[in-house]
Amino acid sequence: MILSGKIREKKGKGREKKEKAGKRREKKGKEGKKKGKAGESREKENEEVLVLSKEKRKTRGQQAAKLWTGAILAAFAAAAAVYISMLQMEKNVLEGYEKTEVYLAACEIPAGQVIREENAERYLRKVQIDSELVPETALTSPEQVLGMTVPIGIDSGSLLTMGMFQEMDELLAGMEQPVVAGFRADDLFQVVGGVLRAGDRIHIYSSEEEGTFLVWEDVYVQQVFDSGGNVIESGDRTTAAQRVNIYLDKDEVERFYTGLEKGSLRVVRDWK
DSSP states (O other), X not given: OHHHHHHHHHHHHXXXXXXXXXXXXXXXXXXXXXXXXXXXXXXXXXXXXXXXXXXXXXXXXXXXXXXXHHHHHHHHHHHHHHHHHHHHHHHHHHHTSOEEEEEEESSOBOTTOBOOHHHHHHHEEEEEEEGGGOOTTBOOOGGGTTTOBOSSOBOTTOBOBGGGOXXXXXXXXXXXXXXXXXEEGGGSTTOOGGGOXXXXXXEEEEEETTEEEEEEEEEEEEEEEOTTSOBOOTTOOSSOOOEEEXXXXXXXXXXXXXXXXXXXXXXEEEOO
């Protein structure tokens, strides 16, 4: 009986140990679950932190890009404002000066050239300059010099004034009744007709049995023409003149043509 009681007591203690061991395992299991949940929680928190970090970096990048774009746009706007302001200032400055239309020599105008409607555009060029710089005698219209001649050659680009031109009446002042007489280059023996140009001065001699003597001095060449009947400009130094018009006093015309018919006239160009 005693032995049987001891055995039962020993079995009871064994069960208690097993129960205590089971409780310890259960406790460890619960603690493990808690640790697992805590790990999952930390991983989740870490993922959330990473996501937030990426979003923050993305947001900061977008903000920086917006700031940079805004700065560029602001710079362009400022540059445009400065440019417009400068244009306005320039316009205001230019408007402060009164302009006057005058004429320059579009190219070299040779001595003796007569200004006509057909050549005015070639020799005269219209420009605008400050009124304060315009002399009183400045040429302001081509009509002012039509039919006038240039006694002295004018360089290209020169500001034209009325003093650079001469009225034909002034050139012919010594004649009582000036008329135009014409002749062909081959009408006169040893004539320099090929190189004659409008505005030239020539001396006409008569060669007869008694000798050669001067008949007309400083005769003004009015116009010259080529073989096709086209006017040769004074600046043309290559085209040969085939017909020449000169100014003579009306009372001298008959004598002139009589000399041409006889073949006694000679022409010398004044090279002054």
